[in-house]
Amino acid sequence: MIPPKIKTDKDAKYAGAYVKEPKPGRYDWVVNFDLNSLYPHLIMQYNISPETLREARHSSTSVERILNKEVEIDGEYAVCANGAQYRKDVQGFLPLMMQKMYDSRVIFKKRMIDAKKKYEKAPSPDLVKEIARCNNIQMAKKISLNSAYGAIGNEHFRYYRLANAEAITLSGQVSIRWSENKMNAYLNKLLSTEKVDYVIASDTDSIYLNLGPLVTKFFSNKSDDKVRIVEILDKICKDKLEPFIDASYQELATYVAAYDQKMIMKRENIADRGIWTAKKRYILNVWDSEGVRYKEHKMKIMGLETARSSTPQYFRDKLYAAFKIIIGKTNDELINFVNAVREETKERPYEEIAFPRGVNNLEKYKHRTDIYSKGTPIHVRGALLYNDFIRKNKLQHKYQMIQEGEKIKFIYLKTPNPLHENCVSFFSTIPPEMNLDKYVDYQLQFEKSFLEPLKNVLQCVGWQHEKKVTLGSFFE
Numbered sequence: 001m002i003p004p005k006i007k008t009d010k011d012a013k014y015a016g017a018y019v020k021e022p023k024p025g026r027y028d029w030v031v032n033f034d035l036n037s038l039y040p041h042l043i044m045q046y047n048i049s050p051e052t053l054r055e056a057r058h059s060s061t062s063v064e065r066i067l068n069k070e071v072e073i074d075g076e077y078a079v080c081a082n083g084a085q086y087r088k089d090v091q092g093f094l095p096l097m098m099q100k101m102y103d104s105r106v107i108f109k110k111r112m113i114d115a116k117k118k119y120e121k122a123p124s125p126d127l128v129k130e131i132a133r134c135n136n137i138q139m140a141k142k143i144s145l146n147s148a149y150g151a152i153g154n155e156h157f158r159y160y161r162l163a164n165a166e167a168i169t170l171s172g173q174v175s176i177r178w179s180e181n182k183m184n185a186y187l188n189k190l191l192s193t194e195k196v197d198y199v200i201a202s203d204t205d206s207i208y209l210n211l212g213p214l215v216t217k218f219f220s221n222k223s224d225d226k227v228r229i230v231e232i233l234d235k236i237c238k239d240k241l242e243p244f245i246d247a248s249y250q251e252l253a254t255y256v257a258a259y260d261q262k263m264i265m266k267r268e269n270i271a272d273r274g275i276w277t278a279k280k281r282y283i284l285n286v287w288d289s290e291g292v293r294y295k296e297h298k299m300k301i302m303g304l305e306t307a308r309s310s311t312p313q314y315f316r317d318k319l320y321a322a323f324k325i326i327i328g329k330t331n332d333e334l335i336n337f338v339n340a341v342r343e344e345t346k347e348r349p350y351e352e353i354a355f356p357r358g359v360n361n362l363e364k365y366k367h368r369t370d371i372y373s374k375g376t377p378i379h380v381r382g383a384l385l386y387n388d389f390i391r392k393n394k395l396q397h398k399y400q401m402i403q404e405g406e407k408i409k410f411i412y413l414k415t416p417n418p419l420h421e422n423c424v425s426f427f428s429t430i431p432p433e434m435n436l437d438k439y440v441d442y443q444l445q446f447e448k449s450f451l452e453p454l455k456n457v458l459q460c461v462g463w464q465h466e467k468k469v470t471l472g473s474f475f476e
Contacts, residue, residue, distance in 0.1 A: 018173040020180070022201035022276040024460040028212035030200065030274035030284060031233060033245065035175060036264045037105075037142070038205035039149040040098040042168050042175070046078045047259035049092020050159040057083035057163075063173050066256065067181065075257040081170035084163045088259050094159075095259070098148060105141035108134045116292045175252070175263050176202050182248040183209060183241075191217060203280060206268070230270050230287045237267040266290075269300065273327055277304070277456050285327045299323060305453040314352045315449040322454055331463045338454070338465050342446055350440045351429060353449065354409035359383045359425065362404050382410040382425030389419070389434060399431055412441040412448070 035041070042048065054077060061083045065071050077085035086092070112134035119127040151157045153165035180199045187198040191213055200208045211233060219229055245265045253261035271284040281303035287294055299320070305311040306320045318341050325334045345353060357379040365376040365384065372384045383402040390399050402408055402425060410425040417439040430436050451465065458465055 017169060017204045018176055018202065019204065019279050020199065020202040021279050022208075022282075024277050025275070026461045027200055027210050027274045027276070028272065029210075029215045029229070029233065030208055030269075030271045031211050031237060032206055032208040032268050032284075033179070033237075033241075033265045034268045035179075035205040036266065037102055037145055038172055038175065039168050040102055040145045041262040041264065042171050043098050043148065044095040044102075045253065045258045045260055045262035046080050046084075046167060046171060046256075047086045047088060047092050047095050048080070048084075048164050048167055049086070049094040050161060050164070052087040052090070052092040053161060053163060054085040054087065056085065058085055059083065063170055063177070066174050067177055069255060073255065073257050077257065078259050079256050080167035081174045082163065082166040084167040086167075086259065088257070091259070094148065094152075098145065101141060101145050105138050105145065108138040108141070112138060113290055113292060120292060120295060172204065175249070176205060176207065178252050179245055179248065179265060180207055182245070183207065186241075186244055187214070190214070200274065201276060201279065201282070208274070208282075226272050226287065229272070230293070233270050234267075234288060234291075237270075242266065271300075272297070275326070275457060275460055277460050283323055283327065283457070299327065304457070305449075309356060311453070312353050312355060312445075312449055314348060318450055319453060322450075323457065326457060326461060326463065334458075334463060335465065335467055338451070341450060342443075345446045345450075346442045348442075350411055350437065350442075351409065353442070353445045354411040354426075355379065355449070356407065356409055357425075359402060359406055359408050360404060362387075362402070378423050379408065379410040379425055381421075382423045383408060385419060385421055385423075386425050390431070393433060395431065395433060400427065402427070412444040413439045414441045415439075 058071070058073070058079050061071050061079060061081060063081045066081055071079070073079050076088075078088055079085055112131055115127050115130040115134060119131065149165070149168055152160065152168070153162070154160060180202050184196075184198055187209070188194060188196055193213075196213075198210050198213070200210050202208070214236075215229055215233075219232060242265070249263035249265070250261050252258075252263070268290055269284055269286045270288040271286045273285045275283045282301075283304065284300040285297050286300050287297045289298075289300075301307055301320070301323065304319070304323075306316045306323065308316075311319070322334060322337060322341075325337055359380055361380060362383060365373050365380050367373045371388045372381050376384070387401050390396060390401055406427075408425045408427060410423055411430075413419065413422050413424060413436060415422055418435050422441075424430060424434070424436060454465060
């Protein structure tokens with residue numbers, strides 16, 4: 001596919017990116033591999049630069065045809081998946097710049113990882129500062145590197161060429177799908193299986209492998225010794241999988257006549273358990289991250305409510321605790337925890353369990369005769385109701401009106417109540433004049449903020465959030 005015209009960094013980030021839809025469920029022994037700074041390295045690999053781009057495109061290229069090695073490439077020019085061709089007799093200014101910036105970033109990332117390893121052995125405040133310092137520097141350099149692609153895909157950039165932006169995204173698709181195909185073939189051969197998909201998910205620059213079958217087949221006698229299995233998987237990744245991936249990417253670079261082989265894929269996390277609910281939504285129970293071996297395993301959570309600022313902090317903490325139970329304990333322990341959170345929620349201050357939001361489009365949803373229009377988002381509706389109450393009761397001198405773009409909270413209310421609505425928004429507290437404190441719907445707040453997100457995960461692992469009453473249990 002050809003991405004739509006790219007106008008902003010946000011559009012550029014997702015145009016043409018490949019994301020594999022995972023099968024929801026729980027997986028034992030997950031290892032993921034990441035491509036280092038994918039887009040900058042694609043620029044280097046194919047020598048993508050305004051002055052190296054040929055006007056004529058290769059007539060028969062596509063992502064699928066390159067993956068199937070159906071394209072005839074004579075080797076004179078580097079060929080990208082969108083057909084863009086690049087000179088190889090001279091290095092472009094953009095690849096050269098990317099190389100210098102990347103080399104600088106590598107220095108500080110290595111220092112950060114070394115400091116993390118030292119910290120796991122002997123924690124100290126100085127190491128915490130060093131980790132933060134190096135991380136900040138390497139992240140700043142990472143953002144600068146990635147901004148090059150955003151600039152290339154911005155029509156207001158001096159060196160804007162849509163062909164270059166397309167070349168990067170579509171060649172990125174080729175790179176990640178190439179490794180996915182090669183790893184599946186490798187693991188099927190190793191485990192004597194046919195057409196089994198061992199790649200749980202892939203996302204732009206990373207793949208997540210299900211190595212549970214490998215551990216079961218070769219290390220079943222060590223199944224209870226997780227520390228030992230982590231050591232073995234680490235060695236397998238270093239000695240077998242990473243060299244195989246390197247050779248596979250060299251094969252790709254040779255085939256497309258690349259300027260240089262720059263696809264560098266390294267192992268990132270080793271987790272004894274992973275749970276996927278959808279694409280970009282998962283939990284990993286990590287024992288080793290980029291060679292940093294943890295004394296106590298740590299959870300990596302992506303895309304779920306624990307990482308969302310729109311979830312109240314109280315419930316984010318409770319969800320994190322619930323996920324820890326799902327990862328390492330039993331369904332009965334989780335059910336007890338859910339019941340405890342339900343009861344504890346009723347005792348919390350309403351400000352603590354209210355939803356944080358930013359409010360926009362107040363004028364758009366404001367109704368001329370009624371307070372709000374049909375289809376108004378609930379937090380905006382709550383803000384309009386709040387403003388209407390303050391105005392009607394002439395309390396502007398005492399309370400600030402909610403303005404466009406402000407940060408507020410909203411909460412569900414039981415009905416009937418003095419406001420005659422099922423929600424209200426506010427700043428830090430609800431004005432006492434509204435007389436709504438005793439109408440806060442704690443049960444609905446619990447269900448919306450905690451139980452519903454939890455159910456999405458439980459459905460994937462086949463657990464329940466409450467004990468089911470059966471005929472057998474009736475006689476127990």
